[in-house]
Amino acid sequence: MVYAFDVRTCSGAFRARENARNRVRWVVRTPGMVEKTDRTGGSNGARSADGRRFEVFVREEEADLLRHVGTVAAPTPDAAHEEASKLFAWYARDVWVCPADETHRYSAESLADEETSGEESGDADTPASGSDEPAIDSDESRVYEETEGTPTVSCGGAPAADAAGADDAEGSR
């Protein structure tokens, strides 16, 4: 008898993370019956909000495995090594860096998996203001159109009527 993770997809409308966690549960199996992990590559895509990032791996002693310790923002591999060295120089014998955007990730879990993202976003199928269009594209963050492009205070600030109301309320403003 061995213990193994069963990561088969199960059905049911659980919340995304609960759902993903519940799919990983301990089951008792006989030798040779361990099922393969079902992974997807859905968590790929840009991994930096500010320039390039590099995944960092360090090894303390020669006999140790490389350990993933996170990412650093840097424009080049050498700069990434320099940044990582500042953080881990006191610790690591080896430092490896790998462009985060060129790392292909396959996982049995995702932050909000596709099957539940619509449900999870609450009302992806609910029309917005009578429109027939879905209210939400759950694959993207949603921003106001008027703040896209070249937004300014004058176009984004409180409307004149609102400002005037505030002026009236304050008196001195």
Next chain:
Amino acid sequence: MISVSKLLCGLDAESDGLRYDAADGSEKPQITDDKQERPVVVWNTTKRCNLYCEHCYAAADQEGAPNELSTAEGKALIDDLAEFGVPVLLFSGGEPLVREDLPELVAHAAEGGVRPVLSTNGTLLTRERARELKAAGLKYAGVSVDGLPERNDRIRGEEGAFDAAVRGIEACLDVGLKTGLRYTITEHNVDDLAGVVDLLVDVGVDRFCFYHLDYGGRGADISDVDLSPEATRKAVTDLCDLTREYHDAGEEIETLLVGNYADAGHLVEYADREMGTDRARLIYQYLQRNGGDPTGERVADVDPVGNVHLTQFWQGYSPGNVRDRSFGAIWADESNPLLGALREREEHLSGKCADCAYKNVCRGGSRLRALAAHDDPFAPDPKCYLTEAERDGDAALSRIRGGSAANAD
């Protein structure tokens, strides 16, 4: 975060339990009755912003980052944070109000038991949006203003930003949403500090949060206009005086300091000098409970694409991404050598921080500034402004430890 008004004037606040393990002594409804076990999380919901501030740690601009967390991912993140026991989620940016789904995300946090609060430049806050956010469960909106109109607009890169932010503050006050000021102090605006407080008190604001410059994002590019240690000492002393003057006049404003835990030692010294050793001893005890610089412990950040950071200012390094592992799994993973070392940093601090008498209430100050200045996250914080006598424990601490209640430690 150090509450000057709490420590010097005894002002009750709803964060007393969270910050000082002092819920029992407060008459205000508390965020939590328990001392903080999990971090307050800042979520930079987008990199997009309608302003371009010179000190922005997130280096926000008009373009959002590619692959920002979607609504569904944001809600899943909030579920993770709730499950992990995060007490407060600060929606930040960029400018979070450019996200159309902000009320939905705020409501999700509130329903999940995570207190939702907002950091905004205020320029997009109308009454309608403030009302919508309040209805969604938002508990507080911190609005950034960095000087009187001329200086603020220059720092924030947009003429009219000051007036728009004040209109945003007024919109919050009009609909009953608690609001306060956020102000990052540099050479460019230190002279406006008292004037901004005076002006906004007249508007109706009663909470003022002052940030020391940290060297992240565009903040690193303007470290040359950071206050000198002497000027920082004077600015903090002036803020202490200002707070006491307001309280003496019956205006119970709340004033807080963020980003430089030398302030902890300075407040003890200030109180000993201006208010007596008994008050200084009490403050010292509160600060011991507060726990010093929170990097990697009591504060965390998630950036627009899901990278977790050790504070909101330290965007250059991430121990993991919430698209790969839950926030709790990343944060609790002490096999990460940097996270582990930060959590027992007293053993790693070097230079003047290593044997400072205030080490237990400061914990070395900003590790990010140390990294920026010395290429070493455990080197001294270059912004420590305590004197050698204060660091040696020859000033207030010698009296606190030598007094009748000598067991201040």
